[in-house]
Amino acid sequence: MxxxxxxxxxxxxxxxxxxxxxxxxxxxxxxxxxxxxxxxxxxxxxxxxxxxxxxxxxxxxxxxxxxxxxxxxxxxxxxxxxxxxxxxxxxxxxxxxxxxxxxxxxxxxxxxxxWSSVDPRFLAGLGIDADTGEHLQRRSEEEAKNVMAAHWRDHGKSYSPDMTRHRSAIIRALMLGNDPADVFAAIDRWLRGQDGPVSAQVIGMRPAKASSTASVVAPAHRPR
Structure with missing residues (x-):
């Protein structure tokens, strides 16, 4: 390629x-x-x-x-x-x-x-439901902020303390219609090193230390 x-x-x-x-x-x-x-x-x-x-x-x-x-x-x-x-x-x-x-x-x-074989996380990053193929219901920025605040209030103690550094990425993902639990979980796994950088692609993030686009997806997590 x-x-x-x-x-x-x-x-x-x-x-x-x-x-x-x-x-x-x-x-x-x-x-x-x-x-x-x-x-x-x-x-x-x-x-x-x-x-x-x-x-x-x-x-x-x-x-x-x-x-x-x-x-x-x-x-x-x-x-x-x-x-x-x-x-x-x-x-x-x-x-x-x-x-x-x-x-x-x-x-x-x-x-x-x-293209029918793409990873569901790839579709989620585009605001598309992997099960139905339909576009997720978008939220306004204000609605996304409210959803983020409510989820953090109820579940914040279970996430990495570094989560607060990615506020803008969370809001963007929520505006695309993604479920807050999925968004927070994807970032949390990434921050804790429990999943490859591909988990961050659910919300359109890139690893901070990636030297090139080619290194964004770790080999072990590349879609089949």
Whole structure:
């Protein structure tokens, strides 16, 4: 597989970036699984994702195609962290072009991969329920803070004291709709060294001492 593509320097992801990444993921999986080799334009990617989320208050409905770059970068970072192929290579401009390096090789890997085999924690990091394939019900930032405070009040004594250092990551994960017990447990296992760094990917975190994207997932915890 080609080398990982590093993230853009100085670009910090937001909860909306993660929500949009989760919204377009099933569309790109469908493109990858098409019998005939397909790509999809930025415009059609947004439109198709909106069709999957009709009737929901989701930021995809305010998304414009020309500002999809950072959203796709979040998705790329998430797939790279799990050593999965890069679905974003299947997105092209109106001329059918994608400027990423080794794009045709990367597209072939994305099409050949069995996307039904992904780790449930990978889906959770995109705000998708692994059992139903549906997007989790998002929370506002205020709602996420209230859920976090309530869970910490009731269960805080059972977690690592370093948990408080990851407040922003917890809020982001809760805004995506993740269950507070799952979010807190994933961080707690990671902080105590009881699980590999992959557990942190449930909430989109990266190990503090990771030297490269390739080292984010410990070999013993890489998805089969």
């Amino acid at each position: 080609p080398h990982d593509i590093p993230p853009t320097d100085g670009r910090n992801s937001t909860p909306i970036d993660h929500a949009i990444a989760g919204a377009v993921y099933p569309v790109l999986v469908a493109v990858a699984g098409a019998q005939a080799a397909r790509t999809i334009t930025f415009e059609n990617l947004v439109l198709d994702a909106r069709q999957l989320l009709t009737g929901q208050e989701h930021p995809i409905h305010a998304q414009i195609a020309t500002s999809m770059g950072r959203r796709l970068e979040v998705l790329r970072g998430h797939t790279q962290a799990y050593r999965y192929p890069d679905l974003t290579t299947l997105v092209v401009n109106k001329k059918g072009e994608n400027p990423l390096p080794d794009v045709f090789v990367r597209q072939a890997h994305a099409r050949a991969f069995d």
